[in-house]
Amino acid sequence: MMKKVKAAISPTREENYPLWYQQVIKAADMAENSEVRGCMVIKPWGYTLWENIQKNLDVMFKETGHENAYFPLFIPKSFFEKEAEHVEGFAKECAVVTHSRLEDDGKGGLKPAGKLTEELIVRPTSETIIGASFSKWVKSYRDLPLLINQWANVVRWEMRTRLFLRTTEFLWQEGHTVHETKEDALEETFKMLNVYVVFAEKFLAIPVIKGEKTESERFPGAVSTFSIEAMMQDKKALQSGTSHFLGLNFARASNIKFQNKEGCEEYAWTTSWGVSTRLIGALIMAHSDDNGLVLPPRIAPLHVVIIPIYRDKNEHKEVMGFIDQLTKKMKSLRFDDNKIRVKVDDRDMRGGEKLWEWIKKGVPIRLEIGPRDIESNSVFMGRRDKQPNEKQSMNSDKFLKNITSILEEIQNNIFQRALQLRDENTMNIDKKDEFYNFFTPKNKKNPEIHGGFxxxxxxxxxxxxxxxxxxxKVTIRCIPLEAEKEKGKCIYCGKESDKRVLFAKAY
Ligand SMILES: [Zn+2]
Structure with missing residues (x-):
């Protein structure tokens, strides 16, 4: 019989999901709250995840014709005011710079001085400041489409923050494009939404539903907003990326005009789209378990960690020699287009302690190698998609031969598990009382847990x-693009409807 192992994370998901989330981040050493209220410090393990997200998305952006550029952090207030809905939507969360320096306040401290003639907004998003550049860059239809992306930080003053999910400052990318026709701009909006779908499913192993936002959830100033929505393990939805069709609204506000083929001047059609460090929150909540982080290999900072097992100096030398040969061979192999990312953990610590550290960090494959393994030319393998004590001895040549397919299998298992969770907790509901019951938490101790989608x-x-x-506290997450037309009655008022929409509690 397998020994029951106590969960490494306390509380467990079942006991207290929000606290479990914080503990997973802490145990994996990914990030921490900073001295600045609402801002986070992203530690190397968390930041490498962001770098891997960046690297892979950036390739996809470039493959679809986009280039990177960089625009100012500050936006003059007057730029911001040009688009009425936009300013209204962001007004409540703007950080405003009013002074340019500090001076002696005569009481041993400092006071702000050098009042600015025009206040500057720390960008919460960059449509208006980028629009100012675009209005100069775009002259003729020959300049279109203009396809730009920016990797940057933004600030949205949040009252209630949560690491990765909602922080006052966060990292993101924002794509901004300009087009000749409405059709071109709409095509771009969907193209980038689909880039996000592929990225979420292939790299993050998170199945998503793509759809259009209702008016109340639309990006301030957009004509239409589309999003991808993912189910977390507490069955709540997490909006994981958005793509906006801006119509002519921002072109009018920023005066982005071009001369068309007939020689007449007209306003251009624009789009914007973005994902942020929130994706790391999604990654944590979609896959992790009561032993900590679970990482899909395609995005994991390490694919393999090797733990040498030895009793004395001689054994240490022998074991390290074997491991050295093995890692050299491993590093010459590729998973997708990347080298196998492997680390040998030779710290002076107990093997068991090290193992648990890497389990909590979510590394896909752990290898323990000691003299007995060397004798039989084998490795002792543990996989993060399986139970911690479910380990397997494997001939080391066979391991090398199969490593990419093992990683592929782990990636796949993690995706399938998330897909199964979503499918099991998604229902078509047609009766109002059933709908209300579905969203009422059954477990009073854990009011976060409810029906699902x-x-x-x-x-x-x-x-x-x-x-x-x-x-x-349930909202329409999106009107799924792939939903089929179907006659029915509104779940609330009973009036005619021709499509189902996706209702869920959301982050
Ligand atoms: Zn209704």
């Missing part, structure tokens, strides 16, 4: 949407 009919009225939100 409901596909239900909606008449299209923001009034019904608002009432459901007030009653249950």
């Amino acid at each position: 409901a596909n239900s009919h909606w008449c299209g009225s923001s009034d019904c949407e608002e009432k459901i939100k007030n009653d249950l």
